[in-house]
Amino acid sequence: MVTEVLQLIINGIMAGTILAVPAIGLTAIFAVLRFANFALASHATIGAFAGLVANVNFGLPLVPALAFAFLAAAIAGLVTDEFVLKPFRAAGFITTAIGSIALTIALENVVRFIFGNELRGYDLPIQRDWRFEGIRIGPQQVENLAIAVAVMAAVFLFLTLTRTGKAMRAVADNPMLANIKGINAEMVARIVSFVGMGLAGLGGMLIGLDTTIDPLTGFRSMLSIFAAAVVGGLGSIPGAVVGALTVGVGEELSLLFLSPNYRSAVGFFTILLVLIFRPRGILGQRAL
């Protein structure tokens, strides 16, 4: 029983950590631009396919392919935000969020037009799991975990140590005051779109590494990513990490007493419970 619980916790942490990367992107965009950007789903897909091109077509190994995934999704995020979503902002948050749903469906179909509907996989070796006292851990999982932790650390350092990061936090905290202090909110918006969607793309490829990818890769994961960001407190980066881990571990542990059929339901019961007692999420506040 103890082994089983430990295994489920490990599986949950691994699943949650991967969800945390795009969830950080979502929450960062929300903190600065103040709308839930559902286009994150298609940017995760764009990243997954960009990584596929880098890995399969250009033969790049994992880390450069991940960098390629980040860059492709980041550039797509910057361009689509500038030319598609920005004009919506004057109409309010709801309109912009709905616009982002339309955008994500359009982009998903662009990916489908280019790559088709078939499932595809990366050209990377697959290894058997390591076993420790009846608990199994995959080398790929550990690698994914290390990458996700490194990315999260880099984002944290970027926000706390760099001038741009501090400007982003200032805008997230109080845009009017940031404006008075001379911070260029437009530039901050561009940076957060670039970084946020880049993280979505990187997350999309991390999800694809453990599975396969198709044009619905991002769409399939979007609900879990959104749940992670909301549970943690939409707008809080540490919250996105905590939320992702809560959803991941919660879903896995539910298998102790429930059919796998109800795994997602548990994740969403978790959201309800958290939001009943902490309406702004576990670490909820609008600040990076």
Add this chain to the structure above:
Amino acid sequence: MSGNTISRRRALQGIAAVAGSVAAPAIVRAQSGTLQLGVLTPLTGAGGFDGPRMLKAMQAVAAEVNEAGGLLGRQISLIVEDDQTNPEAAVRAARKLIDVSKVPVIMGTWASAVTSAVAPVCWESKTFLTTVSGADSITLLPHQGYLIRTQPNNHLQAAKHAEFMASIGAKRVFCLSIQAPFSVPTQKRLAEVLPQKGSELIGSLIYEKDKTTYRSEIDQALRAKPDFLYLNGYAPDVTVMMRDLYRAGFDGGRLTQSYALTSKVLESLPPEVTEGAYTTQPSADVDSPAFARAVKRLGIDDPDSYETQATDWISLVCLTIAKAKEATGTALRENVRKISQGSGMKVYTAVDGLKALAEGKEINYEGASGPCDFTDIGDIIDCKFRYQRVAAAKFKFLKIA
């Protein structure tokens, strides 16, 4: 003044004349326009591999019928919608086909969940529905005869699969099913048939679709110490499970449906992950003349069950419309068995059947997927199955039985 005055009668006559002249082209258009048939296949989503090929098969038959002079003096045109392998999207698309395009038939639903959602829309609108969905529950719906399927139901499929697994030495089978209408009936039937063949179903679970990992589900299955796994899902989830099984070090047998382990999926996975996996699917009737004609028509050596079933739907629909001399859902319901079974002259293509009907003969369409004989509730009576095994990332044909 009086000479220029338009009387009420003349005004009405004038309006009637103008209205008549405006309407006339529409009437002419309606008489000479195409006969529209609805197609609702998954062009995207989990069924995105099979849907486009089914559509192509239907287009090929439609082209052949059109070349031979059409149907009821009109050319056929297919109005195509994508069900996205998604019940909600499928219902919207079905409504469009029925309410806007006014089609008498919808051909092509693939996933059982989609068909279950679309079927009520069809029978309530008196629109005929043809499908490849296998869940037992589908033909048990109160569809009033507005539905036929050329796919064997789960009851038949699960029995055949259980017999196959037992025949290749599986003793302790665990079944992992995706949450779908076919899951519980399949598991129930496996539990009935496996013991009759000296094997047993030692456990089963139903999982959710669209998860990024199934490690915990695999752990749960492996704790039961199976020597064989029946993966009863769709390509996106079965692919993830195949990987997780390899990582977990499982070296027993695996059987899944051909639609869940396609040639494209084989390309996407490392060969060691899929090595030795078995696939099964309802087989086309490879020895029939209808199959030979489908091979020629499609220009491929080996049309699969879905392509041949799609061939048969549109052929049956065309022949039934010709037999009934009207293109309505109710006419299809009332007449489909009059051309698909019985003692009439055997025909193997829509064009041959149309010719025979025009000569006043009774016909019995024998399809590329099988005999196309239907029970009262719309199930086919029998079907063969095709078995393959993966070796070095290629399918190796085992048998049709």
